[in-house]
Amino acid sequence: VSVLKSRIFKYPKNLKKFKSKNFLSFSSKIQVLKKKNNFVMFDKNKWLFTKDIKLINQKEKNIIKILKLFLNCKYKWGGKTYRGIDCSALIQIFYKFNNKFFPRDTVDQIKYIKGNSTRKKFKSGEIIYWKGHVAICINSKELIHAYGPKKKVLIMPIKKTIILIKDTANLEVKKIFSI
The missing domain is CATH 3.90.1720.10 (endopeptidase domain like (from Nostoc punctiforme))
Known part of the structure; x- marks a missing residue:
């Protein structure tokens, strides 16, 4: 996770009813299981915004x-x-x-x-x-x-x-x- 906190969604839509109260913290490691729209699934019914993650081999030097x-x-x-x-x-x-x-x-x-x-x-x-x-x-x-x-x-x-x-x-x- 490349942002301070990334909200977990229950379904790959940015709708209020699909938001959970849970977040993943910066630098959390996940395995992407599926991609849909602007989301990635990392566990059953657990989705993050694609923009909130980076590939593990990408580095941030700053x-x-x-x-x-x-x-x-x-x-x-x-x-x-x-x-x-x-x-x-x-x-x-x-x-x-x-x-x-x-x-x-x-x-x-x-x-x-x-x-x-x-x-x-x-x-x-x-x-x-x-x-x-x-x-x-x-x-x-x-x-x-x-x-x-x-x-x-x-x-x-x-x-x-x-x-x-x-x-x-x-x-x-x-x-x-x-x-």
Whole structure:
């Protein structure tokens, strides 16, 4: 699934009476059993819009595009979907969507990747790690992250966020990694 959430239909028509209250989350994997009109069937009486899925071999190289899907989703420690997501899952889900392994928790992500913490200038796609937290630069001045104190995924100024995390949690940047 290539959208934040894809509504499941009981029949391949976009009619109110055929909508279910269920959704599949971003990066859910399905097997297409049948195609009809603008829908694909993945289970008995379970249909999705064709536009909501991508072939498993298609890649999305733009991490910012993926992460912006989650803007304003609520922060939930341990969460990995539109219902709630934490900072490390936000990174991991990009890799999962592209069929690549990436550790679940920041402590393991920091060990898994190579990088340094000496940079003063940032660029789009760089991942900034603190002990227990991670954010991604969307450009040289802003980052996106699932931020517990604000209870949601949001965009904030990079330098202000580094200072805020230092002042409130006494945490220094541990590592910076370029995708």
